[in-house]
Amino acid sequence: MTFRLEKIRYKGILHIDHLKISAGMVTCLTGESGAGKTSLLRLLNRMDDPDSGSIFYQEQPLDRFNPIELRRKVTMLSQTSFTLPGTIGENLQAGLEMTEREKKDEAVLLKALETVQLHKSLSDGAGNLSGGEKQRLSLARVLLLKPEVYLLDEPTAALDEETELKVMSRFLEEVKRDKGTVIMITHSKQLAEICAQNTITLKKAKEGEY
Numbered sequence: 627m628t629f630r631l632e633k634i635r636y637k638g639i640l641h642i643d644h645l646k647i648s649a650g651m652v653t654c655l656t657g658e659s660g661a662g663k664t665s666l667l668r669l670l671n672r673m674d675d676p677d678s679g680s681i682f683y684q685e686q687p688l689d690r691f692n693p694i695e696l697r698r699k700v701t702m703l704s705q706t707s708f709t710l711p712g713t714i715g716e717n718l719q720a721g722l723e724m725t726e727r728e729k730k731d732e733a734v735l736l737k738a739l740e741t742v743q744l745h746k747s748l749s750d751g752a753g754n755l756s757g758g759e760k761q762r763l764s765l766a767r768v769l770l771l772k773p774e775v776y777l778l779d780e781p782t783a784a785l786d787e788e789t790e791l792k793v794m795s796r797f798l799e800e801v802k803r804d805k806g807t808v809i810m811i812t813h814s815k816q817l818a819e820i821c822a823q824n825t826i827t828l829k830k831a832k833e834g835e836y
């Protein structure tokens with residue numbers, strides 16, 4: 627078990643009586659716009675705390691974790707991807723530096739780009755990448771961090787369907803090899819059908835069990 631939520635109430639947005647999320651699996655989070663999917667991900671790495679109820683990570687209460695340390699293990703990739711000034715290579719290394727990890731060799735960076743199907747050179751500038759390319763760069767950046775849990779908020783929304791499936795199947799293969807856990811918000815039914823081992827569907831502010 628990775629996460630267990632009990633009697634969670636959050637700002638009138640989330641009412642979750644019981645929810646368990648398994649380790650080493652891909653869980654897709656679906657539900658209509660405004661149902662609270664992003665809010666739920668933010669609770670899981672303590673970007674926000676619930677108003678009441680308990681969340682456990684590996685059976686430890688989440689509020690006992692230092693938020694910064696927790697986010698090294700449970701890492702969120704937000705809906706809006708960003709790039710820093712500089713090259714693609716520098717952008718990849720920056721993710722490692724910002725989280726106080728060792729820099730990686732070029733071969734490792736190139737392998738991450740290949741996984742996300744971003745066919746660019748490490749010395750290319752990151753500023754001119756398209757929205758979909760920036761999204762893939764962000765995916766490569768988080769992949770290099772190798773967290774225990776990946777919280778992905780619509781990681782491929784800017785990609786066409788064919789590229790989305792190709793990128794995510796390779797990305798998830800890589801994560802599974804490292805026994806990582808993925809919790810991913812997606813609006814793509816096809817992506818959820820192909821990739822998800824579990825699906826959680828949130829409903830708008832209604833009492834209920836998931």
Ligand SMILES: Nc1ncnc2c1ncn2[C@@H]1O[C@H](COP(=O)(O)OP(=O)(O)OP(=O)(O)O)[C@@H](O)[C@H]1O
Nearest residue numbers: 637639657658659660661662663664665666811828
């Ligand atoms: N910190 C906050 N305080 C108050 N309301 C908030 C807060 N964060 C989000 N909301 C509201 O809570 C609702 C759920 O937002 P959330 O972003 O979690 O939904 P979502 O399911 O991820 O939606 P989408 O699919 O459109 O991204 C929205 O109505 C949003 O405006």
